[in-house]
Amino acid sequence: MTQLTKSTTWSALAAHTEQLAHMRSLFNQDSQRFNDMSLSACGLFLDYSKNRADSKTLALLFSLAKETQLQAKIKAMFSGDIINNTEKRAVLHTALRADASQEILVDGKNIVPEVQQTQNKMAKFVDAVTTGQWKGYTGKTITDIVSIGIGGSFLGPKIVTQALRPYWNKSLNCHFVANVDASSITEKLRLVNPETTLFVMSSKSFGTQETLTNTLSAKEWFLANGGTQADIAKHFVAVTSNVAKATEFGMDADNIFPMWDWVGGRYSLWSAIGLPIALLVGMDNFQALLAGAKEMDEHFLNAPLEQNMPVIMGLFSLLYGNFHNAQSHVVLTYDHYLRGLPAYFQQLDMESNGKSVTLSGECVQYNTGPVIWGGEGTNGQHAYHQLIHQGTALIPADFIMPLQSHNPLGEHHVQLASNCFGQTQAMMQGRTFEEAMAELSTSGLSADEQALIAKHKVMQGNKPSNTILMDKLTPSTLGALIALYEHRTFVQGALWDINSFDQWGVELGKTLGNDVLIRLQADKDASELDSSSNGLINMFRANHI
Numbered sequence: 121m122t123q124l125t126k127s128t129t130w131s132a133l134a135a136h137t138e139q140l141a142h143m144r145s146l147f148n149q150d151s152q153r154f155n156d157m158s159l160s161a162c163g164l165f166l167d168y169s170k171n172r173a174d175s176k177t178l179a180l181l182f183s184l185a186k187e188t189q190l191q192a193k194i195k196a197m198f199s200g201d202i203i204n205n206t207e208k209r210a211v212l213h214t215a216l217r218a219d220a221s222q223e224i225l226v227d228g229k230n231i232v233p234e235v236q237q238t239q240n241k242m243a244k245f246v247d248a249v250t251t252g253q254w255k256g257y258t259g260k261t262i263t264d265i266v267s268i269g270i271g272g273s274f275l276g277p278k279i280v281t282q283a284l285r286p287y288w289n290k291s292l293n294c295h296f297v298a299n300v301d302a303s304s305i306t307e308k309l310r311l312v313n314p315e316t317t318l319f320v321m322s323s324k325s326f327g328t329q330e331t332l333t334n335t336l337s338a339k340e341w342f343l344a345n346g347g348t349q350a351d352i353a354k355h356f357v358a359v360t361s362n363v364a365k366a367t368e369f370g371m372d373a374d375n376i377f378p379m380w381d382w383v384g385g386r387y388s389l390w391s392a393i394g395l396p397i398a399l400l401v402g403m404d405n406f407q408a409l410l411a412g413a414k415e416m417d418e419h420f421l422n423a424p425l426e427q428n429m430p431v432i433m434g435l436f437s438l439l440y441g442n443f444h445n446a447q448s449h450v451v452l453t454y455d456h457y458l459r460g461l462p463a464y465f466q467q468l469d470m471e472s473n474g475k476s477v478t479l480s481g482e483c484v485q486y487n488t489g490p491v492i493w494g495g496e497g498t499n500g501q502h503a504y505h506q507l508i509h510q511g512t513a514l515i516p517a518d519f520i521m522p523l524q525s526h527n528p529l530g531e532h533h534v535q536l537a538s539n540c541f542g543q544t545q546a547m548m549q550g551r552t553f554e555e556a557m558a559e560l561s562t563s564g565l566s567a568d569e570q571a572l573i574a575k576h577k578v579m580q581g582n583k584p585s586n587t588i589l590m591d592k593l594t595p596s597t598l599g600a601l602i603a604l605y606e607h608r609t610f611v612q613g614a615l616w617d618i619n620s621f622d623q624w625g626v627e628l629g630k631t632l633g634n635d636v637l638i639r640l641q642a643d644k645d646a647s648e649l650d651s652s653s654n655g656l657i658n659m660f661r662a663n664h665i
């Protein structure tokens with residue numbers, strides 16, 4: 121057994137959760153529950169009262185956090201300690217939102233000035249493009265950005281630009297290409313004009329197959345449609361930590377925006393990887409996004425555990441995964457602009473906490489990262505919410521909603537809110553057999569039929585949810601919200617004693633994919649592989665065009 125499961129708090133939590141009353145009773149017994157189990161920070165409000173917890177549960181969870189030295193681990197991350205032990209790297213996405221006056225050392229060197237220099241370079245570039253000083257090869261101004269990247273070099277910029285649609289510069293459009301499937305880039309290139317398109321190639325490593333292939337295809341398209349080699353610098357820029365490789369690839373040295381190995385891919389939107397965001401919403405709004413995240417950083421670093429939003433959310437995730445065997449967690453955004461957020465949190469959490477050994481290499485004896493999924497409210501209510509309400513699996517949920525809409529229109533927002541709050545209420549209270557029978561009493565059905573239908577209408581309730589509200593979706597509240605989930609992910613990893621910052625499983629997929637590619641391209645014999653891989657390779661060779 122690892123340290124975590126050996127602790128007396130762990131056993132106490134196991135015993136306590138067994139006998140905790142239904143949430144309906146907890147609400148009936150305590151009219152102050154909402155006041156006591158909610159908090160505001162950084163422009164966000166968290167209602168965590170609809171969780172399977174009473175004051176004793178919370179005390180036990182906070183004890184567990186203390187026993188696992190959570191606060192020391194948080195400080196270690198912010199101070200630049202090498203907490204990514206398998207890649208021997210510091211984890212400092214928080215340095216990307218630091219004040220210019222701060223000093224954060226990596227290998228004895230203050231990294232804040234480099235961050236500021238890169239932000240200044242971004243600001244100048246954004247200004248040149250958006251004011252029209254930056255011209256395409258025929259002297260026209262840029263109208264379209266095509267962002268090429270994958271994973272963290274794609275999802276962050278995509279989801280944030282989507283979320284900040286009301287703040288877009290009206291004269292620019294943005295398109296994202298990630299998948300190596302040619303259909304993806306082909307469809308995007310159909311929409312744009314080479315004279316007025318700027319390609320932003322984002323790859324921390326500058327070695328990711330999908331991104332390199334898509335960039336080469338974009339370059340070929342550009343050259344085949346009027347551009348020349350000499351015009352490339354006006355239409356292609358790169359963001360990477362591998363400046364040498366980008367230069368070797370043909371990127372103009374002035375058009376390369378640096379990033380660093382202490383920024384993880386899935387935590388990189390705050391770096392120059394966020395260039396498409398800055399181009400679309402302007403550098404001031406990009407800075408406001410950083411400022412919102414910084415506020416959450418300070419809250420996470422300084423607030424006591426008991427009033428610390430990411431800590432509370434991370435502890436609940438552990439509670440459900442380890443003491444209620446929840447295998448997944450759903451994120452439901454009651455805001456159209458936030459429709460992409462579940463996919464972003466999915467990558468953030470699952471690539472970070474999909475691990476099964478501790479930092480010292482021991483096999484974990486407990487569940488770690490759950491499946492993160494979700495979608496846009498109210499659409500999901502007419503689809504998968506059924507399983508959340510009455511399925512056999514426990515699925516804790518986060519509901520996220522701004523109080524004010526960017527598009528106030530008739531009764532839309534009040535209806536949206538009624539759905540959001542109604543869902544959390546239904547999940548919490550459920551419906552008893554007696555209540556279902558009472559509802560059916562005037563149905564005209566026989567007593568036997570009523571009893572049968574009532575059984576199908578019973579909802580156990582006691583289904584946990586957090587509700588996160590903000591006044592309005594702004595660059596700043598969005599920054600705080602994303603940083604909240606980054607830190608929640610950190611809290612879980614720290615409690616589970618795993619490395620949330622490497623991704624060896626993904627790396628193996630990349631290596632084997634490259635090996636298969638060689639066999640497919642060179643007709644190299646694959647008979648020494650397993651019969652399935654060999655059979656699939658042969659089938660592709662025989663049939664593809």
Ligand SMILES: O=P(O)(O)OC[C@H]1O[C@](O)(CO)[C@@H](O)[C@@H]1O
Pocket residue numbers: 270271272273322323324325326327328331384385386471623626
């Ligand atoms: O930015 P790069 O180096 O092209 O990598 C893309 C993505 O690949 C991963 O390494 C693995 O999917 C992510 O962490 C990263 O965001």
